[in-house]
Amino acid sequence: MRLDKWLKVSRLIKRRTVAQEACDGGRVSINGTVAKPSREVKVGDVITVGFGAKQLKAEVLSVQETVRKDDAAAMYREIV
Numbered sequence: 729m730r731l732d733k734w735l736k737v738s739r740l741i742k743r744r745t746v747a748q749e750a751c752d753g754g755r756v757s758i759n760g761t762v763a764k765p766s767r768e769v770k771v772g773d774v775i776t777v778g779f780g781a782k783q784l785k786a787e788v789l790s791v792q793e794t795v796r797k798d799d800a801a802a803m804y805r806e807i808v
Contacts (some may be wrong), residue, residue: 729791731756731775732765737795738803740777740786752775774807 729737735756750756751765755778758767769775773788786804793798795803 729769729793730765731758731763731767731769734769734788734803735775735777736792737792737800739797739800740775740804755779768799775804 732744732751735741735750736744741747741750742757747756748765749777751763751767752763756763757776758769758773760774760776763775764769769791771788771791774785775788777784785807787807788803789805790803792803
């Protein structure tokens with residue numbers, strides 16, 4: 729699955745266009761490498777998203793095309 733779509737489906741970022749802009753701006757990385765929106769996401773990848781001064785680090789637990797709002801948080805695990 730594309731990175732921008734995964735960010736939207738997992739609800740880490742609210743809209744796909746915002747996810748694309750974050751990737752293009754260099755604020756999203758996969759396993760320590762800055763990633764483009766079209767990069768494929770696999771189970772086990774560590775995604776880091778920069779929100780201003782705050783950074784969110786999450787490990788991908790599942791990759792699904794569609795998921796209910798209640799189940800979206802089960803797609804990743806936050807790393808402290």
